[in-house]
Amino acid sequence: MEASPLTQQARPDHFQPKIVQLYESLFKATDDVEPTEGFWREFFLLPPDRGQLHDLLDGLSPDDVLSLQVQSQRLFSRAIHEAASGNAPADSYALETLTIFLTSILGKKYTNPSSDVITVLAGLDEVDRVISDFVAILDGIVRNGKTLALRRKAVRVAVAITSGAYKTSLVSYFTHRDLFPSLMKRDFVNEASIQRIARGVGLVCGGLRNGYTAVQDDVPEGWTLTNTLIFFGLRALAPGAREKTNPPNCGRGEGNVWRTEAAILMATYDFTNSNKLFGYHLVHHIPEKVNEESPFSSFLSMTSYFLQHAYRSVRVAHYSELSLFTLRILVEDPTLCKHICSEEGKRKVRICRQRQPYLPQVNGDRILATVIFDIMIDTITHNLRRRLDVNIYSHAIAIILRLLTYLSMNKIRLTYHWSELWRTLLSLMRFLTTYASDLSSNPQINTLTSSLAELLAFCVSGGDTFLPDPASYDDLFYKLVETGPVISKYRDLYALNRSPAGLSVGSSAPASKTPDQLNPAIDTLLSVSTHFYTLLFQSDGNSNNEPGAASPKPDGEPTPVVLPSIKKKNLSPREVHRIIKQGYETLSIQPPEGLSAWSRWRETEWKSELKRAARCAVDDARQLVA
Template identity: 40%
Template sequence: MEPASPLTREVRESFQPKIVQLYSDLFKLDEQHGDEDFEPSEGFWREFFLLKPAKQKFHDVLEPLTADDLLHIQGQTRNYVRRSIDELTSGASPQNENALENLTAFLAAVLAKRFTNPSTDVIEVFAGLENVDKTMTDLANGLESIISKSTSVPFRRKAVDCAAAAVAGSYQTSLATYFIHKDFFHGLMKYIQNTPEAAPTALSFLGLLANYNKFEAQNIYQNRMEDFNNEEIMGKLVDGFANTCGDIRDAYVAAQDDTPAQWTLGSTLFYVGLRALTPEAKKPQPPTEEEAKALFMKLPSPNAIIFLATYSFVQANNVFASQLISTDKDNDLESPLAAFLSTTSYLCHHAFRSARTQQYSLLALFTIRLLIDDPILTKRLSSTDLKIEARLARQRPPHLPYIPSPRIPTSIIFDIITDTLSHNLRKRISIPLYGISLTILQHILTQLSSTRTRLPHHWSYIWLSLISLLRFLTTYATDLTASTRLSELQTQICTPLTSILTFSLLRGDNFLPDPPSYDDLFYKLIEISETLGKFKTAYEISKLPASDKLRRGTEALEAIATHYQNLVGKSKKTHQYPRQIQEIIGEGHETFGEVVDNISVAGSQRGGRGGVGGNEEFGHYERWREGMWKVEIKKIIRGVVEDGRVVCLQ
């Protein structure tokens, strides 16, 4: 046998940081220690808090332990929590910062366990019933003091992370109340004022605090949001939200670049299969469809929890809502409103992919709904004085027209709604997503009509999305009613859909910019005249009371479609081209008033709201009432809390 070469490389042992070994030593089960009570020495604690933390490693050490295991070693956990609180409030550096980082990982890992009795068991693990008040009060006081008074930016950031881990983890327990009663609001605002770049983190934490026990009890943070009037800090909050929106949107673009391709010689070579000859050859290949799908499933990032805080602030404070719309930006920077609408577009474009994506899509749409609920803000959003340029999602067909120039925000919102309606059609349709989208559209159309604001827009795409939705509901009625209660489909989707179509037919001349946009809707209605009857049968609309809005709307659509179909039928020509039908539609407007009068009389006889001819009929909408969306909002909050646990470990 030949002797081993002295140049042979030996495999080196892998070394791990000393702190990781201390993590393992501290939280071994009693049987692993070989005794019942493991009491670390003072030297152990001194070394533990001096060494640089490894949050993720600490989390990994605690991950295998079950809830019962933690209860079994409650002596170690209580001792650790008490020592950590003493260190983080000691003023000694770097021990105080290290204690914060380690405690954040501990809270995130331990509070994620499934305890049999969450409140009672967590109290036993943390401090015991006799000491829990002092322990949790000291922790809340210590963290609030650091956030509001410390001069170290990293230290304050770590305190916010630790507090967020505690609140997000204890949402289903009574421990979160210690942080609610302490009132972190003023400390967080002071932190943001001193450190603007910390606004996203602080705002996200505020969202967790403000939505604790929502719908169950009064929350002091909601009151603080309502009373807050410092416009300078609000501007920093809005900017922080905008920056986070930009990051979320950019992650979608990184997964699949949807920039419209412009013609170049390279694009031609690529099209004919000669990519190797183009400058793009040196760039990495774009992801395949399956790879892109996998990337999209991971999006948005957990930082999207900021949408909950923004929704809460917009709901509570009109000044904040106004700041979101009108905050000025340098010409080279994206405005907050543009960043928000752009990110909303990408979220709604992919809402069907996961429950997470849908929950953030709903939060974004709820925020838009709140903005347009204010007539003054709606007027500003529809004004030519406020034009913005927002990048909208184009990652799946059908695509809307690409408009790179600045335009009226309401037109951008229309595109978001149109895109949402077109790209999320599934047999298990999301009633909340379609319900809020249709409500937003109906609300804006009513406002435009009442102010007689004629909005330039590619209206045919809106009509097409509405007609496509009606066809989809009709074609898959059996599947839809099998998975969803008929009454929900009738109330939340069918009613606003028929109301929008009827209102646009009756009042479109108040807000449409030109006759072709108006006539196009009549043309599309004629195309689906047969579908209307099937739609009426599929959703048992004839069985509804005569005064029901869905029934009145459907019958109004049928009457209008019949009127124009009769005019088309009276033509002597066997085959008619679209242009000829458009001419007949134009002539039909002369007798359209008679149809409206007939429908109005029928509506009055059935107990309608003053006849269909008025804005009080199909243009009627209810102001935002959060209680109507209670079930969905509570689901969203639970999802946001889960992401909040992840964010604090980043």
């Protein structure tokens, strides 16, 4: 019997997908033979294996990648070609492959980031042509892709390459060329697309906010037996009260799925800073359905939740600061600020109420400026720590000032719980005074302390132009009287009697110092406090004849102010009002010059903060892409 020509082949230990074989053939080949046309056709007709390609590329060191530059250049060039072909499914698979390839390759720490990246992707001689083609093709797919899925994949590629440039801390060839003009927003004027982007930002912000409310639902409760008993100090008798004594910790949700979506705040800032049309639609857009949030309402709501928990983690602090950057740019635009301060711009906004003390609950639509005031008050109140985030506080003060100067210039009188604002600003001054030894070494503390004094002085000198009634103005003066000795200590501890000349609110760089120049803002506060103190109070035995004031605690409410005896015992609120009103007749305020002449946002002054926030956003964006 003749032997059969067929022989049994040994069964492999495991079956390897064909696309993985092609990956290894491309990147593990020992020779430099260019792949055939058939190789590339088969390569892009097979669905990518994301895990295997990531494993293969992530296992290469930067030097390994440079040694495989010929292969990487071929893959990059061919993937661009296939993405532009319009042939399904090759165009879709090419975009997926580019996302994986760029995420891994650009995430490595090269010795010479700019030149090495150029070498790996195209080579110095071909980089202009290759990148120009890449930009044009990708931009065309984003704008006019055949399907929504294809356009989304093109956006993922753009995120991968821009994220990679930031990840390696380089201002690379890509950013010099203003990579993807429509995606970088600077000359993007397609109004319909911008409206969709603004709506998309609103949806993501709403989702981020919902990540907090899913952990702790902070919708204000109605008047129930439980909260009635608690109100009268009978918590022990209140059914179910113990369960709510220690609410869940919402600020440490670093592992939550929603956090990676916060990367959109970097793009939101960039849109707002570069494209006025985007800012207009973000603020003005009205949802089609009555029960839907507007994009700006969602943005403000999310911002209030982030800022109330900003101190809990570095990541939340970075995103909080990005939100404040965006908000500051918006309120500095007179057209947008008009809408924010007007009845026409009223919106309903859900404000974070996850930590006490709570601001008064306001239901229904509100003028957006009052919402922003609430958010800034909560920011100041809930982040008081010895290791204070001075930048966040400086931004909050700057935003309040910009809104108040607009209201003052346009004689817009807002109904608002102004007493809460006065209490918060003066509590901050007490805190800064108490913990001056911990805070004085912070390089930005002078900006904050000067800005706070200037903001209060502006309210004192110009409050009659934006406050709705005399009572709100009287309350400010009365609280200043209570804070009198704190103001003088504040001045001395932070050397505000030797302030830099021309320091403006919100500026990050102090001007040259003039040794004998006094701070007119702090002088105004002290003169007002002293004037009304002499009318309202008499000595209680203290040698300095000044009202006493207790200091706030870093993690809670300020302790009550201990007032001295008053000239007339049991002085009623009406009598206090009458005395303060009479005091106006003899009060002489010299409004300090330049209090309303704040400097506009300049990105160059905040490069370090933006870099740190960008790294954080890139980390999250890469996780979304991957």
